[in-house]
Amino acid sequence: MTQGLLHPSMGLEDAVLLRNGSDRLHVAPDEPRRDENSDGPQVSCFDLARLLERSSRRFSGLIGAELTRRGVDDIGPAQVMVLLAIGDTEVSVGELLDRGNYVGSNISYYLKQLTDGDYIERVTSQRDRRSARIRLTERGRQLCADLRDAAKAFERSFCVEQDLRDLATAFQALHRLELMWANAARYGV
């Protein structure tokens, strides 16, 4: 169902050797337990949520490293995520709040840094002068493009066709789950 997300040249054996403690060369410790009389493993919200967190941290680390490599030191991974959330279009702060499920004051803080670093520019909307319209500057656009290139290169060297389909599958399933969580939050449980 979900084969081949690892490059042929890189087996699971390598993959799990993430720390090299003497007696901790264990396999990934959080495989959800298999249900004896079923054909798929049981996965709880919690299993998944932990995986989400861990993956996010992992990804942030990667972005951070990439920023360092590029000599970008005025913003970090968190700010990059905001840049990516903005994308190619012009958005309002409110839209960003939705997109990332951010808190208002938090986004304000990031946007200030991004403005200071000249990654975005803000124009107050003519239609509604309360609302700030945000768009990437050339610098912001360039950084995003560079990161996208790096990601593409990564995908090319590590992913096979099936991986990309799996990515899409994971995305869709997660997206739906996220909507459920959002509704749970709204309607209380």
Added chain:
Amino acid sequence: MTQGLLHPSMGLEDAVLLRNGSDRLHVAPDEPRRDENSDGPQVSCFDLARLLERSSRRFSGLIGAELTRRGVDDIGPAQVMVLLAIGDTEVSVGELLDRGNYVGSNISYYLKQLTDGDYIERVTSQRDRRSARIRLTERGRQLCADLRDAAKAFERSFCVEQDLRDLATAFQALHRLELMWANAARYGV
């Protein structure tokens, strides 16, 4: 492929009404663009990573709310994630680091809080007296059990069979991606 993650009684229309701004009743703003001549949507690492972040935040919010409901106010969602990472077994700090991709000093900080709140207990291993063995106390176990019950109840009322399979699918695909990211970090790009 991935149908039914929403309860029949709750349509997409409701699902996206997450904020009630006057002119921002838009549909989810980050659908990945469809590639004209392909049968599945193109999803980049970044699309997925943003979804991971957002979902995590959403989930943390849910856990936070649940803690408040239960009158637990000495720990937050982040600490709960550590409890869940510990699980039913006795683990070392190093194992936790792997499990959550945490930073050492960070876990130390959480463990201290959890010890203070009597959610976990630490015993120095006899075999290797440098290494702390951690396990849940009755209180920690109870909290986890309660949360699991709440999650089960949520799943029962909001998920159909297909949803649970999708959860498993998402988990597997993500897990593999995470391994790739981990290796990318290790081997540099």
Added chain:
DNA sequence: GAATTTTACTTCAAATTTTGAAGTAAATTA
């Protein structure tokens, strides 16, 4: 059309979380 309410943000200060550079003490290796 003036007063009120709501929306769309921003600011600030406090709390929380994360990081990194030491440190400690126990194993391991040379």
Added chain:
DNA sequence: TAATTTACTTCAAAATTTGAAGTAAAATTC
């Protein structure tokens, strides 16, 4: 037995997140 490595902890600084005001511009109500 000395040097190194491992498995953590501590501390202080930095980054992030939160929440309670605040501001100013719509939109609504009277």
